[in-house]
Amino acid sequence: MFRLDNKVAIVTGAAGGIGLACTELLAASGAKVALVDCQADHLAEATKNVQEKGIAKGYQLDVTDIPAIAPTVSRIRQELGEVDILVCSAGTNIPKLAQEVTEADWDTILSINTKGLFFCNQAVAIQSMIPRKTGAIVNIASMFSLVGGPKRAPYCASKGGVAQLTRAEAIDWAPYNIRVNAVAPTFILTNLTRGYLSDPEFKAYVLDNTPLHCLATVGDVAAATCFLASDEAKMITGVILPVDAGWTAR
Numbered sequence: 001m002f003r004l005d006n007k008v009a010i011v012t013g014a015a016g017g018i019g020l021a022c023t024e025l026l027a028a029s030g031a032k033v034a035l036v037d038c039q040a041d042h043l044a045e046a047t048k049n050v051q052e053k054g055i056a057k058g059y060q061l062d063v064t065d066i067p068a069i070a071p072t073v074s075r076i077r078q079e080l081g082e083v084d085i086l087v088c089s090a091g092t093n094i095p096k097l098a099q100e101v102t103e104a105d106w107d108t109i110l111s112i113n114t115k116g117l118f119f120c121n122q123a124v125a126i127q128s129m130i131p132r133k134t135g136a137i138v139n140i141a142s143m144f145s146l147v148g149g150p151k152r153a154p155y156c157a158s159k160g161g162v163a164q165l166t167r168a169e170a171i172d173w174a175p176y177n178i179r180v181n182a183v184a185p186t187f188i189l190t191n192l193t194r195g196y197l198s199d200p201e202f203k204a205y206v207l208d209n210t211p212l213h214c215l216a217t218v219g220d221v222a223a224a225t226c227f228l229a230s231d232e233a234k235m236i237t238g239v240i241l242p243v244d245a246g247w248t249a250r
């Protein structure tokens with residue numbers, strides 16, 4: 001397995017499902033990890049757990065608070081060191097038919113999933129990666145970055161945006177040796193999806209549309225993310241990697 005010794009990593013959305021799994025694998029692989037999340041209590045608990053596996057520190061930040069992003073990155077650099085890896089997992093969804101979506105729904109989803117993610121990418125690139133001409137960014141996109149899905153118009157728009165900003169950043173920041181990639185998972189049972197994945201009819205719909213007939217796990221996404229963040233992926237940039245058991249192969 002690849003090693004990430006002496007690397008400093010930031011993970012947003014680190015107190016929940018996929019972000020937490022990425023944080024745990026990064027720490028177990030030797031990286032010092034800054035856990036970033038907006039939920040103070042979950043963040044404290046997650047940080048304590050990750051500290052049992054390696055070096056970790058928690059930072060409370062709402063990624064929609066754009067002016068607060070740069071000072072948080074600055075604090076992390078002072079306390080843990082210059083940032084080599086950024087994983088952006090903070091995200092949300094409000095499943096609704098397109099005709100029922102309100103402006104507030106749209107703004108909530110796009111401001112976290114796309115705008116907040118972009119300005120986290122930018123702050124870390126400006127402060128730590130562009131000046132040192134090195135870095136790896138992995139954005140947690142979705143298979144709905146690549147195909148449409150039911151009751152997901154703003155979510156699909158937000159994640160399609162993540163795919164496109166990932167590709168655009170890969171081009172802009174290649175001269176600085178910064179690789180920017182995304183992973184595009186299928187459905188995973190987390191707090192985000194528990195509401196509808198516990199509906200047997202919906203779960204059957206998911207499995208029937210998945211060639212490998214399974215859900216993904218947070219560990220599947222963490223493994224792909226840590227690979228893309230590692231030097232073993234040094235030839236890979238601008239890629240949206242499906243971790244979807246074949247959903248988008250159809």
Ligand SMILES: NC(=O)c1ccc[n+]([C@@H]2O[C@H](COP(=O)([O-])OP(=O)(O)OC[C@H]3O[C@@H](n4cnc5c(N)ncnc54)[C@H](O)[C@@H]3O)[C@@H](O)[C@H]2O)c1
Pocket residue numbers: 012013014015016017018019036037038039042061062063064089090091092112113116140141142143184185186187188189190191192193
């Ligand atoms: N679970 C799935 O099926 C699935 C599939 C594909 C993609 N994704 C994506 O993976 C990412 C993580 O999803 P998850 O399933 O782990 O969700 P989750 O709800 O379990 O965890 C998300 C974490 O992000 C944090 N967060 C939310 N808004 C934030 C904000 N404004 N600022 C800082 N932190 C914030 C939450 O507090 C939580 O800890 C999301 O971007 C989601 O869209 C999830």
